Each structure stands twice: as C-alpha cells, then as structure tokens.
Amino acid sequence: MNQAELHRLLSLKSQNKKGGIPLTSLYEQRLATNLSLIKTQFFSLYTEKEHKAFFYTLLDKLESLFKDRPTELQKQDIARLNSGNWYQSEQMIGMQLYVDRFNKDINGLKEKIPYFEDLGVNFLHLMPITTRPTGENDGGYAVNSYHEIDPKYGTKKDFLAFSKKARENNMFLMLDFVVNHTSDEFIWAKKAKEGSQHHQNYYYTYSDRHIPDEFEKTLPEIFPQSAPGNFTYNAEMEKWVMTCFNTYQWDLNYRNPEVFIEMLGNLMSLANLGVDVIRFDALAFLWKKLGTSSQNLPEAHTLISLFRMCLQVIAPGVILLAEAIVAPRNIIKYFGEDTAEGNECEVAYNASLMALLWNSIATKKASLLVKSVTEIPEKPNDATWINYIRCHDDIGLGYEDDFVRVTGYDPSAHKQFILNYYCGKLEWSPAKGLLFMYNPKNGDGRITGSTASLLGLETALEQNNKSSIDYAITKILMMHGIILTYGGIPMIYAGDEIATLNDYSYEENEDHVNDNRWVNRPMQNWSVVSTLKKEKDSPSAIIFNELKHMIRLRKEQIVFADTNNLKVHSCPNEHIFVYQRTHENESIWVLSNFNEVTETLNISWLLSIGVHTGKNSIDLLTGKSFELIHNELPLKPYEQLWIKNISPS
Structure with missing residues (x-):
C-alpha cells in the first residue's frame, strides 16, 4: 500500500x-x-x-x-x-496551451471556458506564466519567480479568480514547477553574482575548469547547437556555473539541503x-554526479x-x-519502484507512445510500436499516463535500439530515415517539419512542426489535392483517437483541434529565430474557430467536430478509465495496431490502420481476441455494425474502429 x-x-x-x-x-x-x-x-x-x-x-x-x-x-x-484516483477517470480530457498565444492573458483565458466545455476539455496545462527574463527565456522555463505572475499575463489576483472559476466549472489546472534550474535573474542567482558564497552554494559554481571539465566527459549536451557544453563563465562571480540547458538557466545544487527546503x-x-x-520539469536531471550522465540517478x-x-x-x-x-524503461521508474512504488509521481508523460506513433506514421507499420509497448513493465495501479501526440516541445526519437533491430532495422539508419521523412529530405514524404538540434557527432536530432503539417495537411492544401487532404484529416483523427482511448489522460495541444499548420512567423522574431520549436507554438486562430459552424466541410471543422464526438464517446465508456485494463494484441497484420480496454465483462477494441492502402484482418483472428463479427459488434465511432468481406474485416487507409460487442436482442 x-x-x-x-x-x-x-x-x-x-x-x-x-x-x-x-x-x-x-x-x-x-x-x-x-x-x-x-x-x-x-x-x-x-x-x-x-x-x-x-x-x-x-x-x-x-x-x-x-x-x-x-x-x-x-x-x-x-x-x-x-x-x-480522480486523475484516472475516463472523464479527464486535457489541453496544453500558452496563455498569451491562446487568448491574450489570464482574463482572456477565463472568457474561453465555454470553448473548452463545448469541446469537452476539463483539464488545462498552462505553459509558464510566472516572471521571466525579457528576451530569450526558453518559453518561460527560465524563471525569475515561482509564484509572481508575469504582468503580460495579468496579476496574481487575476489568476486566483481564474482558478476559482475553474474549480466552479469542475476544471483541473496544471502549472510547471521548474525544479532543476532558475534563471540567472532569480534572487538567489543575483545574490550569488553579488558575491554571496551562501547563495553560490545553491548552484554548481567553480573557480576554475578542473571539475567542469571532469563533468563534461560524461554529461550529454541538451542543446548542442544553441548552447553547447554544460558550463557558463560568469564574469561577476569570476566562476563557472553549471548550465545544462541554456546559458541563462543555472542548475540548482540539491546536494545542499537548504535548496530542497527552499524549493x-x-x-x-x-x-x-x-x-x-x-x-x-526536467526532473531526470535533478542530481549531478561526476562520472555519470547525471540523468535518472x-x-x-x-x-x-x-x-x-x-x-x-x-x-x-x-x-x-x-x-x-x-x-521507456526509465520513464516507468518515476512512478516509484520497490519500497517507493507509487510514492513518486502519480502521472508521467507517455513519451515513448508519442515517439512510436510518429514512427508508425513514417514506416506505415505498427511492429516497433507493439514490440516496445508490450515490453515496458506495467505501471503501478495508482499511476497514470499523459498520452499526447504533440506538445510545445520538439519530438525526440527515444526508441530502444534492441527493439529497432528486432523489427529489422539498423538503429542509426532508422533514426536518419525518420528525421529525413519529417524534415523535408524525402521528396515523396507529405510531412512538413524542421530539424531541431541535430548533433553531427552522434547523428541525433529532433523534429519540430505542428501535428497537421507533420501529418501532411499543409502539403495537401498547397497541392489542392482532395484525396491527400482527406488522408491527412484521417491521420490526424486516428492519432487523436489513440490518445483518447489508450489508457491515461489524453492531452490535446492547443490548435491541433482546429488543424493549425506550421507558424513560420517565428523567423521574423529576434527572440525566437534561433529556436524553431516556435514553428509549433502558434497563436490560436479564433477567426477559424468562428467559422466552424458555417464551413462544416473545412479540415478545421471536420477535425474539431470529430474530436468533440470522440471525446463524448470516451466519457460515456467506463472502460476508458485507467485501471491497468489495457491489453495490446500482437496483430498478424503489421500495419494495424490493436488493443483492448476492459471493465468487468465489457470490452472495447481499438483498431488503427497505419498504412495508406486498405488492410484486412481475418475473421478467425478477430474471434480469437474476443471480437464478435457482423451485426454482433458495432463501431462506436459510426454507430454501425461493421461488414465482413470474404470473412475479412477491411480497414481503409488510416481508418480507426472502436469496436464494442453487443448482446443479441
């Protein structure tokens, strides 16, 4: 217990x-x-x-x-x-957003509570809103205060009024605790720069390069292009300070118990x-030790x-x-292991699922996805995941090399293929993404871009190709259908519900031009939202209304509450991802075809996993029983089914 x-x-x-x-x-x-x-x-x-x-x-x-x-x-x-465990409920639907980019400020956000309620969202992750340096500040993750609201968003009084309104509307709120570092303008950093040895000990500071150089032998580089290395020289202190992320973000020294108590x-x-x-935020980095990567210690x-x-x-x-x-094997540890099981975090990002879904889109196969998710140890009963397709950050390719080899790929070549597929290096790929923080030393890189652009909608619209537009819409809905049904809290990234494309305006902003993650940090387009009811055939309207429909279905089915009731099936068709959610005697099977052509499943295999066929089962998404052709179930390109058995009348 x-x-x-x-x-x-x-x-x-x-x-x-x-x-x-x-x-x-x-x-x-x-x-x-x-x-x-x-x-x-x-x-x-x-x-x-x-x-x-x-x-x-x-x-x-x-x-x-x-x-x-x-x-x-x-x-x-x-x-x-x-x-x-309220956070495991099938009623939980999340959205991540930047307050100012969503609707100006905190009061503007409060005005949009009816928008969230209409879509079915009741859990908001607000990106950092506390004070931060002007200019570069890592999107607010360089903090000047943990509780004072940045004036651009409003006042603390505004936020307290908003959080009270959220409680009255049964909405949950999440904010970031930047636990690994502060900005170099934080009060402790200021006192350290003024010469306070007491506050210099709140950080990792060194008068020469001896220890920093020893650390550098094993520390990875987080931002090798924009912030190479892990230490920055501060002329005011005449010391080197550990800055694993950016030069203006000073890593906290938790070896000092005062730091823990203050934090x-x-x-x-x-x-x-x-x-x-x-x-x-960045909790894997909290403890630093020479001779190690200083991650996950x-x-x-x-x-x-x-x-x-x-x-x-x-x-x-x-x-x-x-x-x-x-x-993946390290993520599960943040719920707590052995005597600490269930005594660390209640929730964790399902980053592996996110990365594997993008892999399946590029390869058109679910084999690596199935292999990876079935090999991860089961999480504690009282823990849950945040399942997401996209967030404010880049997409990392955290695949297990051994699993990649088992599925027939060379890990290095496979990673390069994924980067090429999403970052404009393959002429036939419909994806429009950007390469982020490529490290030529080891071939590692990440991907930025909006969900809609990465899934081909931007390219399809440019080509004015109706078939390609339909494919892109279906892919977007399939990906969201998975996070809505997989087991955990689905987290929609603001703008994805209306198919927002890449925002290239960041290139004209001197504070953002060197960080292409801003391509997927757009302003919420309320002009598009205002047309959703009029232009029902637009990609934005189709996606919004279908998402709204899927969210309602999720909330109606108790099997989607996360009680470790997920079973992933090894499907004989490598293009189709199949899993089952069960509550007592009730089950729902989710089938997703990752291929751009129709794929089929044999009736005998469907019966072997418990799926009834023909009129004895319905697809919840359409409300219709599904048809078999020559004893096979066809799934159209990127089609998804939520199959529920029904009792004969």
Whole structure:
C-alpha cells in the first residue's frame, strides 16, 4: 500500500467520526504517517551527522506551509483524497496551451471556458506564466519567480479568480514547477553574482575548469547547437556555473539541503494558486554526479519521492506529473519502484507512445510500436499516463535500439530515415517539419512542426489535392483517437483541434529565430474557430467536430478509465495496431490502420481476441455494425474502429 492509499483510508475513517476531525488534526495524522519515510529519504541524501539541524528546519517548514495553505484548498484536499484516483477517470480530457498565444492573458483565458466545455476539455496545462527574463527565456522555463505572475499575463489576483472559476466549472489546472534550474535573474542567482558564497552554494559554481571539465566527459549536451557544453563563465562571480540547458538557466545544487527546503516552499507557493497538478520539469536531471550522465540517478528518484511525501502531508489533493522524456524503461521508474512504488509521481508523460506513433506514421507499420509497448513493465495501479501526440516541445526519437533491430532495422539508419521523412529530405514524404538540434557527432536530432503539417495537411492544401487532404484529416483523427482511448489522460495541444499548420512567423522574431520549436507554438486562430459552424466541410471543422464526438464517446465508456485494463494484441497484420480496454465483462477494441492502402484482418483472428463479427459488434465511432468481406474485416487507409460487442436482442 502506498502512502496515498493509506492517507485515504485514514481520512475516510476520520470522516466517520461524529463531527469529523479538524483539518489541523488531519495534517498531524498525515505527518505522523509519513514522518519515518521523510526522515529516511532526507538522511539518505544528506548525512544525519552533518545535517540533523536541517531536518528539524524541514519539520518546521512543513507546519508553516500547511498553515499558509488557504482553508478552501485544504478542504478541497480532503475531498480529492476521499474521491479516489480522480486523475484516472475516463472523464479527464486535457489541453496544453500558452496563455498569451491562446487568448491574450489570464482574463482572456477565463472568457474561453465555454470553448473548452463545448469541446469537452476539463483539464488545462498552462505553459509558464510566472516572471521571466525579457528576451530569450526558453518559453518561460527560465524563471525569475515561482509564484509572481508575469504582468503580460495579468496579476496574481487575476489568476486566483481564474482558478476559482475553474474549480466552479469542475476544471483541473496544471502549472510547471521548474525544479532543476532558475534563471540567472532569480534572487538567489543575483545574490550569488553579488558575491554571496551562501547563495553560490545553491548552484554548481567553480573557480576554475578542473571539475567542469571532469563533468563534461560524461554529461550529454541538451542543446548542442544553441548552447553547447554544460558550463557558463560568469564574469561577476569570476566562476563557472553549471548550465545544462541554456546559458541563462543555472542548475540548482540539491546536494545542499537548504535548496530542497527552499524549493519545497516554492512548490507550495505554486500549489496555493489553486493548481491541481504540478508538472515537475526536467526532473531526470535533478542530481549531478561526476562520472555519470547525471540523468535518472537513484538520488534524483529519492529527491522526487521526498518532495512527494512532503506534499502529501501539506496538500494531499495536489499531484505530481513527471516530465521525464527518457527511455521507456526509465520513464516507468518515476512512478516509484520497490519500497517507493507509487510514492513518486502519480502521472508521467507517455513519451515513448508519442515517439512510436510518429514512427508508425513514417514506416506505415505498427511492429516497433507493439514490440516496445508490450515490453515496458506495467505501471503501478495508482499511476497514470499523459498520452499526447504533440506538445510545445520538439519530438525526440527515444526508441530502444534492441527493439529497432528486432523489427529489422539498423538503429542509426532508422533514426536518419525518420528525421529525413519529417524534415523535408524525402521528396515523396507529405510531412512538413524542421530539424531541431541535430548533433553531427552522434547523428541525433529532433523534429519540430505542428501535428497537421507533420501529418501532411499543409502539403495537401498547397497541392489542392482532395484525396491527400482527406488522408491527412484521417491521420490526424486516428492519432487523436489513440490518445483518447489508450489508457491515461489524453492531452490535446492547443490548435491541433482546429488543424493549425506550421507558424513560420517565428523567423521574423529576434527572440525566437534561433529556436524553431516556435514553428509549433502558434497563436490560436479564433477567426477559424468562428467559422466552424458555417464551413462544416473545412479540415478545421471536420477535425474539431470529430474530436468533440470522440471525446463524448470516451466519457460515456467506463472502460476508458485507467485501471491497468489495457491489453495490446500482437496483430498478424503489421500495419494495424490493436488493443483492448476492459471493465468487468465489457470490452472495447481499438483498431488503427497505419498504412495508406486498405488492410484486412481475418475473421478467425478477430474471434480469437474476443471480437464478435457482423451485426454482433458495432463501431462506436459510426454507430454501425461493421461488414465482413470474404470473412475479412477491411480497414481503409488510416481508418480507426472502436469496436464494442453487443448482446443479441
């Protein structure tokens, strides 16, 4: 039993007592329950002999942070705790967006709540809205504050009003906690540059290149083109500072217990804005160690679990999302393993599924997808995924080389093929994407571009080819159909619901021109939205209305709640991806054809996995029973079926 389950049992038991138990008493109950784990984790990172005083400081911090949490949110914590794993519900539908690019500011966003409700979205991931440096700031991921709202978005009062409105409309909110680094304008960095040794110890700072050079032997480069290396010389300090991401983002030194305690306070300042889910940004990088890649280290997992245990004591209704874009076998570890199972993050990005879906589009085959997802260990029962096609970031190609070889490809050549397919190097490819951060040293690169452009809609519209336009629309819907049914929270990237194409205007912005990820960070096109009801045959209207239809179907089917009820079938047709979702005696099978020609499945195989045929099954997407031709089920190019057996009348 993980700690969340234990807190739920204790809370429910407390509610049964006459008059209930005061919120403060429930806090003390949670502290007593987690204290031994918190102590163990803390002293496994920070030796007890040297850091005992800091542990007592942490205990005082927990109490003060609980007292600072608004009563309304404390009550919501208990309600959320008692409601079970709300984040695994089939009702959850997410959207990721930039506030200013979606509709000006926080108040503009509040005006669009009816838009989200119309589509069926009830969970918003808002990209960073706190203060950041002017000019380059990595899209807000270089933070000057963890709780002050950047004036371009409005005020803290505006956001508190928005989060209250969201709660009233049963909407959930997620914000980023940039846990690995601050900007070089953050108050600690400013004091460090002014000469404060105390604050220089909040970062990795060195007076010469000896240790930095030792680190560089094993540290990978995150942005080899725009920010090569992992250290930046600061003339004010006359020291080298670790900057794994960009020169203006200083990595925090969690070997210093004061950093953890201070960052716990920053975490709670974010939670107290009324946030339900906190996205731990770049958490794989949290612990640095010479001679290693300083990614996915055991100490990083301990640190994350320590954050989680403390958060459960203060605000048990708030959950954590792991932004760990790492190899599939490493992603699963961020839910917690062994004695820590279920005691790290409740949610993680299903980055492997995302990358594998793009691979299947390019190869027109599902074989690598099936091999990869069936080899990943099962996640804990109380954890779930964020399933997504696209996000604000680039698309990495995190495939397991061994799996690539098993499916008949050379890993290096295959990666080059995928990059060529999406980045304009193959004349026959309909994809319009850009190559991001290509590293000639190892051939690694990533891909940028909007979903619609990567799936061929931009090319098809340029060619004014009706058949190609239809293919692109069908591909877009198929990809979304998978994330809506696969098992977890589907996260739609704002603009994808109306088939937004690449935005090349970033090339004219001096702050963005060197970062082509901005090609898939467009302004929301409200002119297009205003035409959805009039121009029902436009690609934007077709995609919006079909997505709306699929979202409604998802919410009607309890099998789509994530209870580890997913079974991926090894399909005899390598072009078709087949999986089954089950709840009690009810099942839905999702079939997706990744090929540009019609593919078929034999009736005997369908019967072997439990699918009834003919009039005994319906496709939920169309409401019709499907037809067999010569005892085979045909799937048109990029067609998807949601098959549900029906009882004979």
